[in-house]
Amino acid sequence: MNYLERNELILKEVGEQLENGIFRRGRVIGKSGSSKFTSIGTYNSPTIGANVHVGIKESLSHIDLDIRAEMEMTRIAVISKHSSFLTDFLPQFHGYLLGGNNKTMIITEDFLKEDVIRWSSGHTNGLKCPIWLIYQK
Amino acid sequence: MEQWPYKWAEMPDLADLSEMKNGATDYLSLIAPWFYLKEELIKLDPTLKNEPYDLTSMCFIVHGRLRLGDFDKMFFGRNIEQILSAFPIDCTFLDFLKYIRRNKLQTSKI
Numbered sequence: 568m569n570y571l572e573r574n575e576l577i578l579k580e581v582g583e584q585l586e587n588g589i590f591r592r593g594r595v596i597g598k599s600g601s602s603k604f605t606s607i608g609t610y611n612s613p614t615i616g617a618n619v620h621v622g623i624k625e626s627l628s629h630i631d632l633d634i635r636a637e638m639e640m641t642r643i644a645v646i647s648k649h650s651s652f653l654t655d656f657l658p659q660f661h662g663y664l665l666g667g668n669n670k671t672m673i674i675t676e677d678f679l680k681e682d683v684i685r686w687s688s689g690h691t692n693g694l695k696c697p698i699w700l701i702y703q704k
Numbered sequence: 705m706e707q708w709p710y711k712w713a714e715m716p717d718l719a720d721l722s723e724m725k726n727g728a729t730d731y732l733s734l735i736a737p738w739f740y741l742k743e744e745l746i747k748l749d750p751t752l753k754n755e756p757y758d759l760t761s762m763c764f765i766v767h768g769r770l771r772l773g774d775f776d777k778m779f780f781g782r783n784i785e786q787i788l789s790a791f792p793i794d795c796t797f798l799d800f801l802k803y804i805r806r807n808k809l810q811t812s813k814i
Contacts, residue, residue, distance in 0.1 A: 569794060571803060578807045585811040592814065607814060623814065637804055641784045644800065646770075648793040650744050656770045665810040674809060678769045 570647035570654060576614040577660035581621060581674060584610045585664075590621060596679055601628050606677045619659060622677035625670070633671040636663040713754060715742070749790050 568576075584590060590607040597604045604624045612619045626632050643661050647654050658676040666672055710716065716724065746753050782790065788797045795803065 571794065575803070575807055578809060582809045585809060585813060588813050590814060637784060640804055640807075641787050641800070644793050645787055645791045649748065649791050653770065658769060663804065663808040664814075665808060666814055667812045672814075676769075 570657070571644055573614060574643075574660050574662070577612060577619065578662045578674075580610070580612055580614060581619070581660065581662070584608070584621075596622060596677065598627070601630065602626055602632070604677075606679075615659070620677040622675060623664060624673040624675065631671045632673055633663070636671060636673045639673065745791075 589610060593606040593608065595603055595605050602624050604622050606620070606622045609618050609620045611617070624632065640661055640663070643657055647657060658678060661673070661675045664672040664674040742752075784800070785797050788800060793800065
């Protein structure tokens with residue numbers, strides 16, 4: 568299963584949790600000049616067999632996040648394919664959420680949670696990228 | 705939050721990087737993921753090799769995750785079709801658009 572396939576499975580799970588009303592707005596994790604990130608909850612994912620922490624990124628300006636959401640999904644897809652040693656450092660999942668009033672949000676991993684597990688590509692243990700091993704120290 | 709102080713075209717040699725420290729900053733550790741991504745990108749698109757792009761505002765990894773916003777710069781402002789044309793993935797551009805559409809969640813409960 569590649570990153571995109573796994574991402575799709577997790578997003579399907581997240582969508583089910585949204586439908587079930589499991590998620591609620593929680594702590595605002597961070598704000599930048601143009602967006603904020605809010606934790607909305609945690610669920611146990613059958614796909615990865617562990618908890619997934621979920622958050623939403625919202626625009627703080629009149630500019631919607633629709634194009635940004637699509638571009639980030641594209642970049643993640645390219646990185647996961649062409650630089651697979653970096654996949655440990657990609658979010659567990661990343662998607663597009665249309666909320667009330669057709670407001671676009673980005674729904675993705677809340678990676679500030681302490682018990683985050685890493686998506687393992689299987690490449691970081693190899694010798695393809697010796698500097699990366701130095702980095703891991 | 706550490707930042708890389710060099711422009712793309714000024715990136716030091718690997719041997720220099722391994723020795724380079726500035727206070728507590730280990731630039732080799734800082735640049736490692738980007739260095740490899742750059743090499744991968746240049747393999748796919750050799751014209752990027754001499755691109756004098758300013759990397760100095762990039763923040764790299766924060767809380768164990770790549771800052772995706774910085775990838776705007778890595779991909780030189782290309783749109784989705786251009787990115788996927790330069791860096792093909794496991795599906796076509798049209799298939800990828802379908803993938804995005806398929807993965808748009810909707811809710812009125814948040």
